[in-house]
Amino acid sequence: MALNILYKTILETIIENIDAGIHVVNSEGKTIFYNSVMGELEGLDIEEVMGKSITEIFPSLDENSSTLLTVLRTRKPIYNKNQSYLNIHGKQINTINSTIPFRITPEKYGAVEIAKDITQVKELHDKVHILQEALASKDSQKENIKGHTFKSIIGEDDNFLNIISLAKKAAKSSSTVLIFGETGTGKELFAQSIHYESDRRNKPFIAQNCAAIPESLLEGILFGTVKGSYTGAVNRPGLFEQAHGGTLLLDEINSMGLQLQAKLLRVLQEGYIRRVGGLNDIPCDVRIIATTNEDPENSVASGALRKDLYYRLNVIYLKIPPLRERKTDIPLLAEYFIKKFNTVLKKDVWSISNEVKNAFMNYDWPGNVRELENSIESAMNMVIKDHILKPHHFANMKSLFNNKKGSSDYKMLIHENKKLDEILSDIERELIINALKSCSNNITKSAERLGIKRQTLQHKLKKYNIRIES
Ligand SMILES: Nc1ncnc2c1ncn2[C@@H]1O[C@H](COP(=O)(O)OP(=O)(O)OP(=O)(O)O)[C@@H](O)[C@H]1O
Numbered sequence: 110m111a112l113n114i115l116y117k118t119i120l121e122t123i124i125e126n127i128d129a130g131i132h133v134v135n136s137e138g139k140t141i142f143y144n145s146v147m148g149e150l151e152g153l154d155i156e157e158v159m160g161k162s163i164t165e166i167f168p169s170l171d172e173n174s175s176t177l178l179t180v181l182r183t184r185k186p187i188y189n190k191n192q193s194y195l196n197i198h199g200k201q202i203n204t205i206n207s208t209i210p211f212r213i214t215p216e217k218y219g220a221v222e223i224a225k226d227i228t229q230v231k232e233l234h235d236k237v238h239i240l241q242e243a244l245a246s247k248d249s250q251k252e253n254i255k256g257h258t259f260k261s262i263i264g265e266d267d268n269f270l271n272i273i274s275l276a277k278k279a280a281k282s283s284s285t286v287l288i289f290g291e292t293g294t295g296k297e298l299f300a301q302s303i304h305y306e307s308d309r310r311n312k313p314f315i316a317q318n319c320a321a322i323p324e325s326l327l328e329g330i331l332f333g334t335v336k337g338s339y340t341g342a343v344n345r346p347g348l349f350e351q352a353h354g355g356t357l358l359l360d361e362i363n364s365m366g367l368q369l370q371a372k373l374l375r376v377l378q379e380g381y382i383r384r385v386g387g388l389n390d391i392p393c394d395v396r397i398i399a400t401t402n403e404d405p406e407n408s409v410a411s412g413a414l415r416k417d418l419y420y421r422l423n424v425i426y427l428k429i430p431p432l433r434e435r436k437t438d439i440p441l442l443a444e445y446f447i448k449k450f451n452t453v454l455k456k457d458v459w460s461i462s463n464e465v466k467n468a469f470m471n472y473d474w475p476g477n478v479r480e481l482e483n484s485i486e487s488a489m490n491m492v493i494k495d496h497i498l499k500p501h502h503f504a505n506m507k508s509l510f511n512n513k514k515g516s517s518d519y520k521m522l523i524h525e526n527k528k529l530d531e532i533l534s535d536i537e538r539e540l541i542i543n544a545l546k547s548c549s550n551n552i553t554k555s556a557e558r559l560g561i562k563r564q565t566l567q568h569k570l571k572k573y574n575i576r577i578e579s
């Protein structure tokens with residue numbers, strides 16, 4: 110197949126199978142390409158559209174309201190524009206469109222429109238919004254505080270105690286706080302504690318994740334919208350207005366788009382917001398706590414976080430260490446979670462066994478305190494009569510006992526009352542699995558590494574029921 114025919118076939122296959130609508134017009138505004146996803150979105154057949162001009166297909170559109178015609182005229186791309194319309198079945202469709210000019214000859218330009226259907230995301234967002242509104246109004250009515258306070262933060266490591274005391278100082282002010290920590294280190298716990306121990310405790314605490322939501326939606330969520338600002342937009346306050354007097358937690362700030370970061374910076378500096386499409390400046394008194402799971406200086410260096418916003422957020426900086434850097438807190442946290450789940454699960458567990466404690470201390474805890482909490486909850490579900498959590502209760506957490514440092518500890522196996530030949534078999538099995546792993550499951554190489562014959566290794570694989578996934 111000639112190369113250009115091959116490219117054409119590849120392009121056609123991609124265009125027909127990607128999850129986006131594509132509409133291309135020539136310099137006269139006539140459709141020269143239209144894929145089936147676009148057809149589904151707009152409720153039109155490809156044949157109805159091909160060769161026709163935009164105004165013929167959509168009589169309600171004109172030179173200014175059609176993005177394709179606008180781009181043909183201005184020759185400037187329009188990115189991520191929200192569009193809402195009713196399709197022929199009367200269902201409201203929400204899309205995010207990018208429209209980009211391309212050159213056909215030095216004088217002639219065409220335009221491509223790429224549309225992404227965000228109807229489901231939008232519906233979900235509307236539901237969350239309604240729930241948040243209900244929660245916020247409930248929050249401001251109630252006198253009793255239900256969120257976490259510093260009493261819920263467990264840890265005695267010196268560095269960790271310093272961070273708690275800095276966070277307690279933060280609770281006495283309204284300054285912006287930036288919290289950096291890996292997943293599960295307790296960033297939200299700190300944010301709630303700061304809010305519920307501050308003067309703002311009787312006002313709303315609202316958390317919003319900045320990742321996974323398209324920038325144009327997030328803007329409306331944060332700052333609110335005004336009816337008519339775009340088709341389908343309604344009058345709705347954003348989280349800044351809802352959190353008035355309270356605290357807004359912006360989670361994963363490093364995932365927020367750069368344009369929105371610039372808007373956020375302006376709001377923080379000026380102290381008022383303007384709804385999307387609105388004309389009025391609305392004063393807002395909101396304390397911002399932002400979190401990130403990436404070192405903010407790296408995010409600034411890579412361009413993911415605006416430097417000016419970083420300086421503005423970084424008034425009080427809390428860097429929460431991962432659990433592996435404060436291992437002395439592990440037994441304390443384990444005890445705390447055992448008590449918690451005794452109540453929740455109606456159990457009577459007293460502690461963890463020494464073997465489990467050794468494994469806990471040797472493990473790296475990539476999911477940090479959340480992973481420790483989940484592992485204890487899961488183990489306590491396994492307990493029937495025991496009062497001590499033992500290794501077999503942690504059967505779900507294979508990595509805990511497969512840890513290089515922890516699992517080969519044969520003294521631990523003796524504690525479990527295993528017989529010598531069982532212990533030797535366990536060790537042999539583990540060595541074989543490790544050899545296979547490091548030789549990418551190649552049997553000949555693994556046998557060489559173990560210093561045994563290939564047939565012997567195959568015999569042992571059968572004996573230990575080790576299956577090799579190809
Ligand atoms: N020091 C601690 N003492 C008691 N519980 C803790 C501590 N740190 C974290 N936890 C608990 O661990 C779980 C995870 O904490 P949290 O949600 O605050 O983490 P996070 O840093 O926000 O994680 P992510 O980045 O994944 O959102 C929660 O149940 C929290 O209560």
Ligand SMILES: [Mg+2]
Pocket residue numbers: 296297360
């Ligand atoms: Mg969190």
